[in-house]
Amino acid sequence: MQNSGLDEQSTNVKNVKYKNRAMSAKFGKAVVHVILIVYCIMTLIPFYFLAIRSFVPTSESAKLHVWLPKTQEVSMNAVIGNLSTYYNLDMQKFKSEMEITGYLNPQYTLADISENYDVPTEKLQKYFESFYLFNGWKIILTGGKFLFATLRTIFIVVSSILLGALLGLSTGSVLARFKKRWHMYVYNTFMLQMIIPLTMIMLPLYLIVTKILGFDNSLVSIILLNVQGSALSTMIFTSYVATIPTEMRESLEIDGGNRLHYFFKIVLPLSKVAVATYAVIRIPAYWNDLLYGFLFLKNDSYPLIPMLSSLTGTYNTNFQAIFSGLVFSVAPLIVLYLLFQDLFVKSIMAGSIKG
């Protein structure tokens, strides 16, 4: 009797202890999730604000907006000259739409225009209504400046990835065997790139590209700079080629195949995963590159990010346009990221293991 009572007591104690531990583990888990959710919300808030702010007119930007602002009527006392610079108006289009012929005094207010040219007030209001929310987007999307910059960026990114993968694979197909001493030296030389900051070699690099190689405002120079062997591409492609079984190579050699056959019949066709890893890691870097474009291209042939940076001038205070441009520059990458999310996470993990 006594004995069993003791037993019961001890199991009770054990149970309580176990329950306590389970409780604290659950509590710990809940805390962890709360921390993570707070972190995620804090990560998303800037993006949310960015999206909202691209619709908030600059005149309204001193107020807090957590949702799209309500469209307000444009003041009839606004001077048309100021409006035209502020909204980046196409005056010819404006005049033809308002059926105004001849000279339009830029000092006129909207009330003056409505009076002198017989334009109904509602028509003017309606014309300016869409500018309230979409002024920034109109500036970014019209005129073709940003669209052409995007095309240039896409061209640079795609050709850099393709050429970089081709050259990286051909380098990797040699280095992967580490058969000779100089293979290791070359590999280690490529690894050096990881610790050389671009800003350190910026000025001599400018001299080389413009004076010695004679590139002037050419997208080719950007592509070549992008595909120069990076530590990352060497690592990815060398370790990829190393995973190809040597038997394949040997059987090819027995069948009389040479190195070109090996490269084009075995290394290239099997390289899908390696190229995808390389592409996914490098695309954001190439897309977001500022310094190369800034150094080697002129304003009229800027890719996207240098174009974006040119929006922040001392005299450009049109926040709406700047933030719209920012959304415009980052949105394609985010869409790409969400589409190929698994690949992206896997590649970053793989890249960091090798790093």
Next chain:
Amino acid sequence: MTRLQSFKRKKTIDNAIDVAFCAPQLLLYTLFTLLPFVIAIPMVLTDYANFLDQNVKFIGLANFISIFKSPVIEQLMPALGKTAAFTLVNYSTLFIFSLPLALIMFEMNARIKKAYFTVIFLPLMLSGVGLGMLISMLFSMDTGSINLLLTKLGLISKPLDIRDSSITALVLPLLSGWRYAGYNMALFLSGLLAIPKETIDAGRVDGVNYWQRVRHIYLPQIVPNIMIATVLCLLGSFGIFDECIGLGALQGNPNAQYLSVLIYRMGFSSAGGGGSAAAGTLSQGVAISLAVYTPLLFLTFFLNKLQKKMQY
């Protein structure tokens, strides 16, 4: 004899093919990454004022002295101080954001992990310029969204001012760390995933609690990853450029004058690139970049050696 000869010949041909396969990338690499160091030497020994300078004279090592003298030092010291402070705070974000995230993610099961991963990696898509602009959007004195939000919620009485140097020095590295938090988390996580299961299980059997496990199993095993993150963070922080441009460094925002911006201005302002007045000559810019980054390279070499020694 003939067999030996043919063998040797085959070997030479094999070597030549190897070289041919390596050549394109190695050539570009030599041109764009190694040659700049060679070119830098004649550049730094002359009084090259800008890229259009026709009349270049040899002046020896005078540039290394003149950068520590009056007109340049007044720009160099603040820039260097700011960059060092940035590096310090940015480095600490590795342990504020990335390491805890990696430790949490390591314990989490796969399905929930994916949703969190999506958000944590998202800032990586932002460009450096974009980050600079985002910071000015969030923390500008009168128009910053976060400023307005915090003021409305009553959490701060006076809005933060991104034009204030101490605020820039804190906010910029923190958000820069936030941007790379996902990348560094992956770096740490890959180290954690490489720990043999037996080690962790042995710890469990011996009844160690979570903190002991972190302290004695996880952290010692990911030292190499921490070293790599340290090296990358150190070099990345000293080379920070894009974010400063986004904050308007070339439009005369003195708080965004980091080291790389100073070097850029020395090289390009007088040639009509930047808009603001030149801070010094081109050669002095090269001298600064050599004087500052060379010790850094040696430091990373040393860290690399150290890491190899500490590896199990």
